[in-house]
Amino acid sequence: MSTTALSTTAVSATAQIAVGGYSRSGTGRGPGLTLLKLTLEDPHAVPAVEQLAVVDLADPSFVLWNEDGTLLYAVLEGDPTRVAAVRVSADGCAAEVLGELAVDGSGGCHLSFGTNRSTLVIAQYGAGSVVTVRLDADGVPLEQIDLDDHHDYSDGEDPHPHQVVPLPGTEVLAVPDLGLDRVLLYRQDVEGMINLSGEIPLRRGSGPRHLAPDHESEQLYIACELSGMVATASRDEPAPQLTRGAAGRDPRAGHRWSVRSMTPASSHEGPNALSHIELAAEESLLVVANRGPDTLSLLSLAMMRPQLVAEIEVGAHPRHFTQWGELILVAAQEGDCIDVLRRAGERLEVVGEPIPVPSAACLAVRP
8 A cells, every 4th residue: 555655754763562452362363462563764664564472361452561661561351350461572572471460350451550650550341440459579460459349439330440540740540430421530548559539520421431631631631432522621720728727728639620521533423432542742632543433533632622633544443552653553453453554743644554463452662
C-alpha cells in the first residue's frame, strides 16, 4: 500500500513494542506476549518489523513496562486473575518470567503502578473489584495486600472497573467503572492500601471505560463505551475549609472534577463501543479508538469542547493503541493485526500494511 508523507523531517529510530493479547493457551488465537522491533529510517518509509521474542502466557490482555524498561508486567485475564513479571534482555530477544501471582477475583483487564511505586493496582472487570499487589525488591509480585469491592458502592448495578490511572499533579488514582457509570477516585496510604476519596458521576448508560488526564489533571477525558461519547470532566476549585486554630485551605482537601460536556467520538451512525483514549503529545488533540465503526478518531481541544476533526478506518475491534512519535499503532483484536498510522497535526493516514498479530489487545512501547 502506498503512502503520502506528511513530514519532510528525516528521522532514524527504533522501538521495542510489547504486544499483549488473547492466547491459544487461553481464549484467543495469539501467542500470548510478543516483543516486536520497529525501525523507522525516514518519514517516507514504512517501518520495518522484526519479531524478537514470544512468551506463552494465558490471555495477557494488558501489559506495562517499569520505568527503566527492564521488567514487563502483564495481567492475565483469567479465573483467577494473575499478574506476571517478565524480565526482558536489552536487545529484546530474550524474555523470562520471573514470577506470577494469583489474586482474589477474575477478569483482570488493566494494571498500573500505584502512587506507592512498590505496588501494582489491578482493575478486575469480571470480579468488579480493584486489587493492590506489593512488589519485592526485584520488582516481582510478592503478595496481595488490598482488595476494594465495587459491589459495596452499587445500587443494584453490576460493577466493571476497567482501568487504573494515576492522575498527574495529584495523589489520586482514578478507576473508571463501566457498570457503575462512575469514575471512582482513590488515595493510597504509606502501606499501599487504597482508600476511596471521591467519585465522578456520569449519565446513566455512559459506561466509562478508559480516561486520559492532561499533564496537571485539570481536564479528564473519559471514553464512554456504552454511549459512544467522550466526557470532559473539569477540575473544580476546592471550597475553603477552616483548620482548627487557623483560617485557610485545608491541605488535606481533595480534588474534585465535574463533567462539563459529552461529545460523540465518531461521525458514523450506529453503536460505538469506545475503547482506549489518549492525548497527543502536545495535548491539543485527543486520540480515540472506536469499535463498531472500527475507526480511530482525532478530536481537537482548541474549542470549548472536543471537536471531531479526523477519522480513519482500522482493523476490526480496535481495543488499544499506543503512540510512537508521529506513528500510532492500533491493536485490532478481531482483525488479528496492528494497524500503523501516521499523524501530522489534525490529519491521519495509513502507513503500509498492517502487522499480523492474532488477538492483539494491548501495546506498550519500551522506555
